[in-house]
Amino acid sequence: EEDGWVGVTRHQSKYIFQPLVEELIHYRGSGTSCVLTQTNEEAVILVALLRKYGINSKLVQSMDGFLFWNMAEMRYFLRYLDKRVRTPLIPEELWKDAKHATFSAGFLLSGEF
Numbered sequence: 001e002e003d004g005w006v007g008v009t010r011h012q013s014k015y016i017f018q019p020l021v022e023e024l025i026h027y028r029g030s031g032t033s034c035v036l037t038q039t040n041e042e043a044v045i046l047v048a049l050l051r052k053y054g055i056n057s058k059l060v061q062s063m064d065g066f067l068f069w070n071m072a073e074m075r076y077f078l079r080y081l082d083k084r085v086r087t088p089l090i091p092e093e094l095w096k097d098a099k100h101a102t103f104s105a106g107f108l109l110s111g112e113f
Helices: 017-027 040-052 072-082 092-104
Strands: none
Touching: 017 040, 072 092
């Protein structure tokens, strides 16, 4: 129910942990932050590093009560696609256009998905 910021950062290095923690420290405000990882191992490493830097952190491994569709960014992105295609296959160019439109609308400030 509050305004917030969603960012997607893509790191080229396989050693993403330290740069990510530094980015979180740099942009951290008084509110809360969330980091999604691809693996549980990545999540555990990040929690350990954040705690090392004195940042209170918690590992959440459940999606209970979280509906992906409730994210305004996802609703915007999926509605953009739905208005332009009726097949399960989404052409690469349309995918790029939908990402650009979502970024341009101010939902996501940078990155890829």
